[in-house]
Amino acid sequence: MEFNLVDTLWVLIAALLVFFMNAGFAFLEAGFVRAKNTVNVLAKNFIVFGLATLAFWAIGYTLMFKGNFSAVFFSDYKSGVEGLKIPEMVFFFFQLAFAATAASIVSGAVAERIKFISFIIFSLILVAFIYPVIGMATWGGGFLYKYGFIDFAGSTVVHSVGGWAALAGIIVLGARKGKFKEGKINAIPGHSMPLATLGTFILWLGWFGFNPGSELAFDEKVPLIALNTNLAGVSSMLVATILSWIKFKKPDFGMILNGLLAGLVAITAGCADVTPVWASVIGLLAGFVVFFGIPFFERLKLDDPVGATSVHLLNGMIGTLMVGVFAVDKGLIDSGSFSQIIKQLSGIGFTFIVVFPASLLVWFLLKLVMGMRVSEKEEYEGLDYGEMGYEAYILDDKR
Amino acid sequence: MEFNLVDTLWVLIAALLVFFMNAGFAFLEAGFVRAKNTVNVLAKNFIVFGLATLAFWAIGYTLMFKGNFSAVFFSDYKSGVEGLKIPEMVFFFFQLAFAATAASIVSGAVAERIKFISFIIFSLILVAFIYPVIGMATWGGGFLYKYGFIDFAGSTVVHSVGGWAALAGIIVLGARKGKFKEGKINAIPGHSMPLATLGTFILWLGWFGFNPGSELAFDEKVPLIALNTNLAGVSSMLVATILSWIKFKKPDFGMILNGLLAGLVAITAGCADVTPVWASVIGLLAGFVVFFGIPFFERLKLDDPVGATSVHLLNGMIGTLMVGVFAVDKGLIDSGSFSQIIKQLSGIGFTFIVVFPASLLVWFLLKLVMGMRVSEKEEYEGLDYGEMGYEAYILDDKR
């Protein structure tokens, strides 16, 4: 084989870690919703990797990396991707895991009220068409890449794309019953912190594949990326801890979990291009962004049960922008020039311009054609009852 | 060291993934039984790796790969296994993890009524004697291997062996009280879908060690095997989703979970010998087999709380058979010849002839000697109460 085996092995393992992030999202989201919607949320996150496999294999991958629709059900692994040092099959698998992640992000934001079938169709479209367009521009050798936009592992390509799609979804869908009542913003507490913690731990682990794996090789950058990833995550987590402790006199564990994720999202763009100290500064920033972002969306009457818009969208954007400030050589601090910041803004802007309206349109059509939302009665009784015909827990079985 | 380090590293990592499948089985099975039997099911799946270590180390391994009983408590790692490119210790560990899997499969089928001690003894015998006989014939250089039977990663050697042993077990054991009452087939719903989902995700991850690791090297086949594994799994999962949606007007999440596993089992035999497209065809088939297989066994009044017989036995056989149809060069489609199909049938048949009667006999002796089943009262009250003296959940602890 002409490929470097160590590189290949590393990327394969990284792909498995990223694949397993689906389980992470499943449990994080399940823990943050009410018990009566748990099966529904688990099922969405379970099936989404299947949907992503289908859509990415059939259309998304060739669109993203060959720039065309030539290879429906991609199979010509010989054609190659420019500059790739590992077998294309491994690359395909790694990229597939990324694509599925984008769809998982949406799942949490629209939880507790969306029809199962609408989510399925949206996910297929997202992975087949919307995500690959941004991917192509940035990672597929497209114009953003040529322009010098830096998004190493996907703060924008994956997280902001998922975030914009999620935001569009919750706008079209509306809030859960009872979230905003008589002008008040009500908390709808999640039903299981053990599940949410499990999910977050799995995501944390997965991020060590997500970011360092994006090097697509096993070289001296990999350890640095791993370190930066962790530093940003924990810095953000500690900030969220402190801020919530100050505000509520108690550490807010849900916010702590989201805080970690916020830092991980934020460092994803720049993890290969900043020093450890700046990585943790990005993390500190992320902690503030998520802490103030969650109530901010709530005040806009946007209801996001798991905080995906703050964690993935806001921090995806901030993290991408910060590359323009902190990147070694290129960033404002090292170069004294704003040029990288402008490049970063272009990438952020392009993603917004493409993904947000496209998602709005798709959600809106779905709403028109098939109805996007379950009935009010079903929402009260729980989607597990109405959509799935099964409940998450049966604990009284001594009967 | 004369061995290839990358190959060795890969197989070690794969072994760890397969080892962790024990946790996968533990949670899948725990989620699919009633709360009152949860500790019992967890304990069986936890202890089984210990039992397997003992039995395989003491007897099974030498029987399987040296073809004799020479090395009680195998320790001579210098003697070597023909053609092995990695250190025998790593090979031993990888094989041990496989052996434990076979025993885990049995655990779920006999759950909610079997005595703990009977399961322990059966597991020891299975791993020490029964499993190695099939293993020797197929992977230990035995007659099936020489004849040309293809079972790359164990649809037959692991999954059908486990499946036949399970089937024998549930025949001798009888159904759970209340499963078949007044001629009606009753569902006995599992108590925790989060646990079942966790288990299935872990198994999915583990399969990326199970199948690609069976290459026992890190070469160009590994990515193909990984891809095939995933494609078959998700195809089967999507078929199960669609079929259940048609039948029940709702996606049946328990069936979706089993659907994924069915596809993974089915591709295990042929994952290195078919193209991705055929892999997903095998997956589609698996989805049908599991969807119709589960009620089929129920109509025969065979009570299998987790669906192990459909997932592991039926799909183990179908998957093995399909190698005869779809294998590159050798299969019916490429070669136009039935010869590989006949070879596959021989392997399937031999496994049936050895494992099923042997298991029946062992189970039957266990029943005779020590009683295989807990008392009716204990079954009502739960095995956690009677067998374990502890319960899975204590949630009213404000008291």
Added chain:
Amino acid sequence: MEFNLVDTLWVLIAALLVFFMNAGFAFLEAGFVRAKNTVNVLAKNFIVFGLATLAFWAIGYTLMFKGNFSAVFFSDYKSGVEGLKIPEMVFFFFQLAFAATAASIVSGAVAERIKFISFIIFSLILVAFIYPVIGMATWGGGFLYKYGFIDFAGSTVVHSVGGWAALAGIIVLGARKGKFKEGKINAIPGHSMPLATLGTFILWLGWFGFNPGSELAFDEKVPLIALNTNLAGVSSMLVATILSWIKFKKPDFGMILNGLLAGLVAITAGCADVTPVWASVIGLLAGFVVFFGIPFFERLKLDDPVGATSVHLLNGMIGTLMVGVFAVDKGLIDSGSFSQIIKQLSGIGFTFIVVFPASLLVWFLLKLVMGMRVSEKEEYEGLDYGEMGYEAYILDDKR
């Protein structure tokens, strides 16, 4: 790059496995405490990796491996560590994961009554100062290393350090209300065996990074270490199973889980220096130690909700000592000399002399300055209510 890439890849993967042990501790401890303290326990184990990152990065690492306080916020990865064959960044990450483990051990023992803030401060001090002192002496080229003390992967450096710190903690803290009442020792049963099982499985997996990763290279020793690790773990688990079955007429699943961990802790010191047979003998011993150790501490009126003192402290010491008996060439059996035993005792003794009083002092100061224990009312109502302002489970959400 001048480093061996396969070695580096292996250590990085091992570091990830060890990192994930934090999740293992989180779920083990959460499962073993009462439902009303679950969020608190999860939060401690989640945040601890952040605290450890901070403390080890700021102070602990340089203290341990450079022997000074020169590099506050360590960043000079070029200076090197003597004899290291992998990049120092990977080494740093691997060591960081170890340091966090020591703090996690403490968390369980002091659970269900300690103030969140006290635990945070203690953890920072432990990782910044106390742990590195022992680490420096043994792994940082210090006097124990020069003297010939063998603690390959940390039965003493990690587990006993955590254990002594935990013991000091529970002495200063006192028992949970209701544990010792009217001269009787009461069981305070844990609330979720699925969580405890999940945690233990994750720890088991993690130990395959902890021990074989400590080779800091991927060579012929790695498979042996992995095998020894597993053998000791399962031997101990099986002993715990049998002993509890004899004593209570039923296998005690909580003890079985602890039994496995006991064996893993015990083999950690000698895993690279004993043969597989002696590894399983060490495991057998560990099974006895943990089985009799847990009631032993209870009789001393020391209340340890998760059994950390028996699992980590007693077995850390016994395992370290046994290296003096069983080590190839050097141990009593091979050499006929007691000299290695004496070296082992020195290491054990030094650790006791440093860690126990230092921890006592820190705990005592914490008690003095800020109060270490939550109020009695809060303890009754649960720390989730009082310390965290959130509860672990909300299952009645049909309301």
Added chain:
Amino acid sequence: MKMIVAVVQPNKISEIKDALNAAGIERLTVLDVEGYGKQKGHTEIFRGREYEVLFTRKTQIEVVVKNEQEKQAALDAIIKTARTGNIGDGKIFILPVEEVIRIRTGEKNEEAI
């Protein structure tokens, strides 16, 4: 003194509490129950098999009231908020109470309610 035992839809509970409060009745005990009545069970699906779930989740409220007037106020509050007009809205049972004691103070009957 009477004990009002009401079996209602679970999602009505916070509204009912508010209505009771508004009527000056700031005390009640709540428990989760399951019921069977005009509203029968429903069908669920587990791994390929449909089955009947016999009971529907309900919430039971217990309010002890002093006198006829308070009783009427409580009934009005409950009925007003719990009624949707659909089957399964629930029922109210009124039981006589002979004595009431407040544990904290030892107060008895009307004063203790």
Added chain:
Amino acid sequence: MKMIVAVVQPNKISEIKDALNAAGIERLTVLDVEGYGKQKGHTEIFRGREYEVLFTRKTQIEVVVKNEQEKQAALDAIIKTARTGNIGDGKIFILPVEEVIRIRTGEKNEEAI
């Protein structure tokens, strides 16, 4: 009108419901409780220590009946199915009910049951 409160073995509940149905009484409320009586608690084991579990899981049924005849039918149905002859079969308490209201319709008393 009477409320029949029966504390029974949990695993009898679906049989009891069927028997009540057969007797024409198609309504009841069910709740999980724990009990202590002739049947004492039992022993469990947690990590090396045995301890007493004070209470045994039971299920409590509440059925409100119109009149003596319905009461008798309900009692017969419950006793027939719940009796195994072992300690712990449970007990039945009959409480007077003064009023019944169906929330959905406002129907009262006999009509509302």
Added chain:
Amino acid sequence: MKMIVAVVQPNKISEIKDALNAAGIERLTVLDVEGYGKQKGHTEIFRGREYEVLFTRKTQIEVVVKNEQEKQAALDAIIKTARTGNIGDGKIFILPVEEVIRIRTGEKNEEAI
């Protein structure tokens, strides 16, 4: 015959049971409930937002007693152990019971209690 229904603090339950036993009353039924009274709910925090938890966890005890004397003994036992003097200690309601049946034997009333 009376049914003593007591709503108490959950952590008092084993003491209460012991006190009842000591008074010769070795039978009771226990259920987890939530309450609202003088003691209001409390505040919790979920991901950046505080909210009111309406109810406080309580435990409800049901003890059926034979006669005035047993009633008094039971009340004494409960009050003695359940009282801390803080708001939220709970209340006791006494309901008349018309009949009692022991399912296992068919015994009635006083003998069945």
